[in-house]
Amino acid sequence: MNGMNDMNGVRVLLVDDHATMRMGFRMILEASGIDVVGEAATGAEAVSAAASLRPEVICMDVQMPDLDGIEATRRILAAARDAPPRIVIVTTFDRDDYLFAALDAGASGFLLKNAGPEELVSAVRVVAAGDALLAPGVTRRVIERFARTSGNGSDVPVRPPEIDPGLTEREREVLRLLAQALSNAEIAQQLYIGEATVKTHVSNVLQKLGARDRVAAVVYAHRHGLA
CATH class of the missing domain: 3.40.50.2300 (Response regulator)
Structure with missing residues (x-):
């Protein structure tokens, strides 16, 4: 990938325990030409899907059944020896403990679910390009x-x-x-x-x-x- 104009082929895995949230994210991303290759409703499903689908970017919820998004992030990155995915934590909760735990686990971005559609698309493209992204106000903290x-x-x-x-x-x-x-x-x-x-x-x-x-x-x- 040579820049933002080459980002339409980004392969994305959506992880959230709410089907309506996944559906909304899918519609937003696919409308922008981004390829949603799979979905997962739990952290354990995310670990399995990441291994089989090999997405470039994962949009990861935090609070989920059986395995939270922070631990799922840690396991996915630990298991990915070659070309690990870039993981964006997408959460409803603007909490410092989630933020710093996500960074420690290896997440490349932190975005709140109340962000606009263009912010979600931008987050996927930014981390796919190799940069890190934090929600507005988070960098200062x-x-x-x-x-x-x-x-x-x-x-x-x-x-x-x-x-x-x-x-x-x-x-x-x-x-x-x-x-x-x-x-x-x-x-x-x-x-x-x-x-x-x-x-x-x-x-x-x-x-x-x-x-x-x-x-x-x-x-x-x-x-x-x-x-």
């Missing part, structure tokens, strides 16, 4: 929580700090803007460079920091005074 913590016991995996992670000056600029929760398009505007160039810089930053995704990079930036 992540930063505030982890900026107050020490370097130990982080809920968001980041490699132990190095004296010099080897970032170039431009990469440091990009990291500072990431720490302000700016998108690639907004960073491109700030630095007067192309969006593809920003994506390359972001990828280099994540690799050098040993950060799993943009959220982990933001936490690193705030902890180590790079914001």
Whole structure:
């Protein structure tokens, strides 16, 4: 996939114990050309479906029978050795414990069910492209929580700090803007460079920091005074 225009073929698994919610999500995604390859009503079904259907993105509810969405996320990612799916937690509950547990389990996004249809479509496309996505207002809470913590016991995996992670000056600029929760398009505007160039810089930053995704990079930036 080379960009947002190539995202119509994204394979999505919907996981929610309410059939009407799954139906609504399916209609929204399929109307945007996104391929819904399957549905699951429980966490256990999600684990099984993820293994057999190999979706690229999973929209995962939290509160479900037999296995909650957080534990299902953890098991799915642990079992996926090659090309693990990107998982977006989609929940009714705007709770910090769900948010941080989801990030710790390896989720790439966190979205509330009251989000508009365009936000759901955007979330699927953003995580499929390799980025992380948090609902509006959530990024600030992540930063505030982890900026107050020490370097130990982080809920968001980041490699132990190095004296010099080897970032170039431009990469440091990009990291500072990431720490302000700016998108690639907004960073491109700030630095007067192309969006593809920003994506390359972001990828280099994540690799050098040993950060799993943009959220982990933001936490690193705030902890180590790079914001």
